[in-house]
Amino acid sequence: xxxxxxxxxxxxxxxxxxxxxxxxxxxxxxxxxxxxxxxxxxxxxxxxxxxxxxxxxxxxxxxxxxxxxxxxxxxxxxxxxxxxxxxxxxxxxxxxxxxxxxxxxxxxxxxxxxxxxxxxxxxxxxxxxxxxxxxxxxxxxxxxxxxxxxxxxxxxxxxxxxxxxxxxxxxxxxxxxxxxxxxxxxxxxxxxxxxxxxxxxxxxxxxxxxxxxxxxxxxxxxxxxxxxxxxxxxxxxxxxxxxxxxxxxxxxxxxxxxxxxxxxxxxxxxxxxxxxxxxxxxxxxxxxxxxxxxxxxxxxxxxxxxxxxxxxxxxxxxxxxxxxxxxxxxxxxxxxxxxxxxxxxxxxxxxxxxxxxxxxxxx
Numbered sequence: 001x002x003x004x005x006x007x008x009x010x011x012x013x014x015x016x017x018x019x020x021x022x023x024x025x026x027x028x029x030x031x032x033x034x035x036x037x038x039x040x041x042x043x044x045x046x047x048x049x050x051x052x053x054x055x056x057x058x059x060x061x062x063x064x065x066x067x068x069x070x071x072x073x074x075x076x077x078x079x080x081x082x083x084x085x086x087x088x089x090x091x092x093x094x095x096x097x098x099x100x101x102x103x104x105x106x107x108x109x110x111x112x113x114x115x116x117x118x119x120x121x122x123x124x125x126x127x128x129x130x131x132x133x134x135x136x137x138x139x140x141x142x143x144x145x146x147x148x149x150x151x152x153x154x155x156x157x158x159x160x161x162x163x164x165x166x167x168x169x170x171x172x173x174x175x176x177x178x179x180x181x182x183x184x185x186x187x188x189x190x191x192x193x194x195x196x197x198x199x200x201x202x203x204x205x206x207x208x209x210x211x212x213x214x215x216x217x218x219x220x221x222x223x224x225x226x227x228x229x230x231x232x233x234x235x236x237x238x239x240x241x242x243x244x245x246x247x248x249x250x251x252x253x254x255x256x257x258x259x260x261x262x263x264x265x266x267x268x269x270x271x272x273x274x275x276x277x278x279x280x281x282x283x284x285x286x287x288x289x290x291x292x293x294x295x296x297x298x299x300x301x302x303x304x305x306x307x308x309x310x311x312x313x314x315x316x317x318x319x320x321x322x323x324x325x326x327x328x329x330x331x332x333x334x335x336x337x338x339x340x341x342x343x344x345x346x347x348x349x350x351x352x353x354x355x356x357x358x359x360x361x362x363x
Contacts, residue, residue, distance in 0.1 A: 016028075019341070019343065019344060019345075019348045020320050020321040020322065021283075021304075021320055021321070021322045021338040021339055021340065021344075021352060022321045022322045022323055022339065023219075023323075023339050023341075024189075024219040024220070024276060024302060024339050024340070024341040024342070025218055025219055026321075026341065027219075027221070027341035027342060027343050027344075028343065029221065029222065029223045030221030030222075030262075030263075030268065030272065030342060030343075032221075032262050032268055033221050033222055033223065033259050033262045033263065033268075034223070035262070036258045036259055036261060036262035037223065037255055037258060037259065039258065040053050040254045040255055040258040041255075045254050047251045047252060047253070048249055048250070048251055048253060049073070049249070049250070049253040049257075051253060051254040051257070052254075053253075053254040053255075053257045053258040053261065054073070054253050054254060054257040056257070056261055057071065057073075057257040057258070057260045057261045057264075058070075058071055060260065060261050060264045060265050061215075061227070061229060061260070061264065063264075064200070064201045064202060064264060065201065065202050065205060065206050065213075065229055065231060066202060066206045066231065068206075068231065068232075068233070069206070069229055069230065069231055070229070070230040070233065070239075071215075071227050071228070071229050071230075071260075072227060072228040072229075072230070072239055072240070072243050073225055073226075073227050073250065073253060073256045073257055073260070074225070074226055074227065074228060074243060074246075074248040074250075075224060075225065075226070075248055075250065075256075076218070076224070076226060077102075077186075077188050077214065077216060077218070077226050078107045078108075078110050079226070079246060079248045080214035080215070080216075080226040080227065080228050081102070081103050081107065081110075081111070081153075081184075081186055081214050082103075082107070082110050082111055082114050082115045082117075082246065083228055083239065083242050083243055083246050083248060084184050084212045084213075084214050084228050084236070085103070085111060085115055085117055085151060085153065085184055086114075086115045086116075086117070086242050086246070087212070087228075087230075087236040087237055087238055087239045087242050088150065088151045088182050088184060088211070088212060088235055088236055089115075089117055089150045089151050090150070091116045091117075092147065092148055093117075093118075093147065093148045093149070093150035093151070094117065094118035094119065094120050094137075094147035094148060094149050094150060094151075095111070095117055095118070095119050095120065095149075095150070095151045095152070095153050095184070096120045096121075096122065096129070096134055096137045096138055096149055096151070096152045096153070096181075097119055097120070097121055097122070097129070097152070097153040097154070098121065098122055098123075098124045098127055098128070098129055098133075098154075098155075098158070098159075099121040099122060099123050099124065100124065100127050100158070100159045100160060101119075101121070101153060101154075101155060101159065101186070102155060102159055102186055102188070103119065103153060103186065104119050104121050105159070106159075114246065118147040120137035120138075120147070120149060121137070122134070122136050122137055126158070126160055126162045126297075127155070127158030127159055127160035127161075127162050128154070128158055128162060128164060128168065129152065129154050129172055130168075130171065130172070131171055131172065131174075131175035134152055134172065134175060134176065134179075137149060138152075138176075138179055138181065141179075141180075149179070149181060150181055150182065151181060151182050151183070151184050152172060152176040152181055152182070152183050152184070153183075153184040153185075153186060154169070154172060154183070154184075154185055154186070155185070155186040155187075155188070155189075156169070156185060156186075156187060156189070156190055156193040156204055157189045157190075157192055157193045157196075157300070157301045157302075157303070160297060160303075160305070161297060161298070161299065161300060161301055161302075161303030161304070161305060161337075162297070162298060162300050163192075163193045163196050163197060163300040163301055164193065164204065165197060166197075166199060166203045166204055166207065166208050169185070169204055169205075169208035169209070169210065170207075170208040170209055173208055173209030173210060173211075174209060177209065182211045182212070182232070182235040183209065183210050183211050183212075184210075184211065184212050184213075184214070185204075185205060185210045185212070185213045185214070186214050187204075187205070187213050187214055187215050187216055188214065188216035188219055188226070189216055189219055189220075189301065189302070190204060190205070190213070190215060190216060191216070191220045191269045191270070191272070191273040192220070192273045192276060192277055192301040192302050193301060194270075194273070195270055195273035195274045195277055195301075196273075196277050196300055196301045205229075205231060206231050210231055211230075211231055211232040211235035211236065212228065212229070212230050212231065212232070212235060212236050213228075213229040213231065214226060214227075214228060214229075215227040215228075215229050217259060217260060217263060219341075220263065220269060220272050220273060220276075220342060221263060221268065221269075221272050221342050222259045222260075222263065223259060224256065225256040225257075225259055225260065227260060228243070271342075272342035273302075273342070275342050275343075275344070276301075276302035276340045276341055276342050276344060277301050277302050277340075279302070279340035279341075279344040279345070279346070279348070279349050280299050280301065280302045280303060280304050280338075280339075280340040281299055282346065282349045283304050283338060283340065283349045283352065283353065284299040284304050286349060286350065286353035287304075287306060287353050287356055290353075290356065290357055290360055291360065292308060292309055292312070292360050292363070293306055293307070293308045293356070293360070294306065294307045294308075295307075296335070302339060302340045302341070303337060303338070303339055303340075304337070304338040304339075304340070305325060305335060305336070305337055305338075306335070306336055306338065307329070307333050307334070307335050307336075308333060308334065308336065308356075308360075309332055309333055309334075309360075309363055310332055310333060310334045311332075311363055312356070312359045312360055312363050313334050313336055315359045315362075316355060316356055316359050319355050320352050320355065322336055322337065322338050322339075323336065323337055324336050324337075325337045338352075
C-alpha cells in the first residue's frame, strides 16, 4: 500500500532551519529515528515492554555491551540516573561523584528527594574522578555515624566536556571494586565519548568494569528515551520494580525501544556523534584566535567552553541562544558553553563565528 496523506490540525510554529548552540537537547529527531517510529506504528502490540521491538532491542544492546547486559528503557536522563543508583544503593548508602556531576548540579535534587541517596561530592580540576579523588569521600565504612559509601558515579563525557579513556575508567572501577563499591556511568553523551576516542561502546563500559550505565538517547537524535543498562547483575537489585515505582515504565514502550534499534542497530549513533564532535572542533578553531576570546578547556567531544566579554555574550545570545557556565568571573568577562548537536552544520558554525566576530568589533 502507498503512503496516505496525513492531515493534522497542528501547525509548524518554528523555523526548522534555525539552530542554536545552547544544548544538544535542542535538536530535533533524526529522520532515521522518525522513520523507525513510523515503522513501529499501526496495529496492536503488547504494552509495558512485552512487545517485539523491546525484545529486539535487547539483542541490539547486547551486541554493544555483551551478552550479560540487561536493558531497561526509561523516559529521561534524570530517571535513568536515579533509577540506576537506587538499584545500586540502600537508603543508608551514598554515592561518590564529582562536584560538577549532573546528578549533583542539574537534576533538582532528584537523587536525594526521589532516590533518598546521599551524594558525597569531590572537587575535580577537569570533571573526572581518579582513585585518589575517590578516597577523599570513600571512608567511614562501618561507622554508624557516616553514610556508607556504596557507589561511584562518573560521567562520560563529563560536564566539563572532557572524556575518560578506557584506562581511566578501568582505574576508577578497579579501585572502587577493591573498596567493595560499585560503579555507575552517566552516559548521556557516551556516544560522543566513544566517537572521540574511536573505540566501541563496550570499551568505555563493560571492558573497563562499569556495573551500570545510564545510556543517553535524546542528545544524539532520539525523540525521547534513555536506557538503564545493567552490565553486572550483582550490582543492581529490583530494577524492574524501581522503574515502575519511579513512573518510568512506558505503556507503549515499542516506540521508545524501536528508536534505540535505529540508533544502535547500525552506525547512526557513530555518524551523529562524529558530526557533533567535528562541529565543536570547527567552532573552537574558528573562535580561539579572535581578540577578546579564549578557549580555556580542551575540546574533546561536542562541547566548547569559551571566555568572552559579558556584553558581547549578551548581544550574541540574542542571535544564537546559549548558556553561561561561570557568571561570577570578574573583569567584565563570562565563561560560556556552546554545544554542538548531530544536526549542526559547517554553515551553522561559520555563521555563529562570524556573528561573534561582529559583536566583538562592536564592543
